[in-house]
Amino acid sequence: MKIHFPLLRHAKTPYIRINTSLCEACWTCVDTCPNHVLGKVEVLSHRHVRVDRADQCEGCGKCVKVCPNGAILRVDKVKK
Ligand code: SF4
Numbered sequence: 001m002k003i004h005f006p007l008l009r010h011a012k013t014p015y016i017r018i019n020t021s022l023c024e025a026c027w028t029c030v031d032t033c034p035n036h037v038l039g040k041v042e043v044l045s046h047r048h049v050r051v052d053r054a055d056q057c058e059g060c061g062k063c064v065k066v067c068p069n070g071a072i073l074r075v076d077k078v079k080k
C-alpha cells in the first residue's frame, strides 16, 4: 500500500502548522478560514486537512481556535 507523507509545504503557513495525525477531518477549519487557505485530502480512508494557499494566510488564528483536536498550532507556539 502506498503511504502518504504530507509535504511540509502542505502542513504549514508562515503563521500556523498542522499536525495531520491529530486531524479527524471534521472540516471546521476549512469552512472557517476567511482566506480559503485550507483544503481537504480525501483518498479512501485517508482524510485530513492540508494547506493549499499558504501565501494567503494572514495569521488570524481562527483555524487554531475552532479545531476540536488541537491539530493546528500557531507557529510561535510550536516547540523547536
Ligand atoms: S490563521 Fe487564519 S488565514 Fe491562516 S489558515 Fe488559519 S484561519 Fe486561515
Ligand code: SF4
Residues within 6 Å of the ligand: 022, 023, 024, 025, 026, 027, 028, 029, 030, 048, 049, 066, 067, 068, 069, 070, 071, 072
Ligand atoms: S478543525 Fe481540526 S480536526 Fe477538523 S479538519 Fe481542521 S484540523 Fe482537522
